[in-house]
Amino acid sequence: VCEEGNENEQSIQLPIGLFRVHFYGVTASLPSPRDASAASAHKLFSFRRTGAIAGNTFRDLVRQKVFYFMIVFALILIGMSLFLVSVSFQGQLQTLMDVSLGAMSVFSMFLAVLATAMLLPKDMEDRTLYTILAKPVARFEYLLGKLCGVIAMLTVAMVLMASFFSAILFVWQGREMDRIHSDYPMAEIAQAEATGKVPHGTSADAQQKFDLESRKLKETTFTPTLFGGIAVILLRAMVIAALTLMVSCFSTSWLFTVIVTFMVVLVGFLVPVARDVWQGQAGIGGDLPGYIKLFLAGVTVFCPDMQIFNVIDDIAAGSVVTSSMFMHTASLGFGYLAVYIFAGYLFFAWREL
């Protein structure tokens, strides 16, 4: 597998399905048996090569100051939720979770777009791309390696943010538990009931209320659903990264990539509305002119439905996501990843570099 566009070398292109396999040709003579065996031993796809590119991409990304800046900013915002909690007059724990999870959601999106949009243009500018593709590295491996590097960086960022959020939540949960204990001093209530200071049954009612509040607190904080929701945020960031990489495969500047990706993501949040209107489920589809329906169909088909991945708001409100819903969302997310990387490869494979 070799690079293309090298004028001193002839290449033999073997179309295998949609993947083009380029074998090194030798300009002056036929390949020697040794060369031939080396060429046949060369795998079409190598995890090692992809892993090497992913590792380098990850290293490059974490060395960039913008990465640290964004992580620190996200952590500050998560910390700032404590301030909002103090000005919120009700549901403080809820506010803390909403703001922290919102910060994670937004920063993961920004990180995914900005980190990925710069990858290809930077490699072209540094001419690293040409060096890599001059080696026996397929363009598909190069793209997949880049995406894996970004995904690794996003995972590290998400783990950092989730850990910080968990620490804050843990402290706040302890404070809430203390408050519940002080609101329902069970020993004192039982004593008051025994001495007839409060009516019969007060202690049982207080115990029920105590149990209810404690249970509610536990059910809305550290639950598998919450961490599943955080995983869905990461999955969405991964899909956005793949989308950005696909756009950058045909765009000529990183600014174009960033703008187009953000537009597609923003439209993606409105896809459910477009789909409902197009399919007539919103009750107005029948009255629309044909060209608007066509436009809505285009939006529905070409843009990813970002609302599918937007489960964290409801999870923070206490809704429970079933494991089958998680599985379906994950399958859809990985489907998007596979399609975007493949489409990106198709854009990139024939691109003049």
Place this chain on the structure above:
Amino acid sequence: MSAFSATKGRALGLLVILVWGFVKLPVETRLAAAQKENRFGGFKITSTLRQQAGQAGFLATLGGLRAPVADLLWIRAHVAWQDTQWGKMKLLFDVCTSLQPRRVMFWDNSAWHMAWNASVYALNDKKHVPEQVERYRNQQQYFALGEDYLLRGIESNPDSWELYDRLGWFYRDKRLDKLKAAAAYEEASKRPGRLDYVRRQAATLLADCPGHEEEAYRKMLALYRENEREWLPTLLKKLQQMERKLKIPQSQRVYIPEEYRLPPEQ
């Protein structure tokens, strides 16, 4: 590399996205339906949302930040309450509840502000509304708003016992309709996680509704027999009243501890 090849690559890429678009469509539709069934993302984009959240807030809600936006607007509603701006509060409550329809607290507190705080303020607002009839009418309007929040909240959260409990409270204290209140408490008692008092409320309130004495007696008797912890003053008092009203023979009447016995009938 020819321009033709590059175009071919782009065309193939677009074809892949197009095919995927049709493949994912039924999957996304099914998943969205499943989410809707589980009452996920039930928020609605309205013009009030656009007005109250502002352009940035509106975009933020579309960009997956509706929970923090709802929290911020809730804080603004609190500020409006301090300034007794009931109209502004109502608009903000509408936005908060439409952004996060699964947050029971939003519905509960919106109803409480309207049906309790604003209604009392309206009834006593002699400075702006000197006529008693007008003030009374305003009070009734705030009652209706409070009831509306509770009913819409129940629609979005049918599994919430708290909202049915508040509805019962509202009918009992504001509408003075004990039959409706008993029915609401009865519904609350069927929901998971409910506190025991809602069952007692459902039974004891029904005892005050003419024509429902037998049903109320049956319910109270069931509670009485269930657990000695249920032998609370109100239940025991109402039970005796029903026994007298329904003329239950002395031999079939329940045991009442000495301190809770009503004075003998005349």
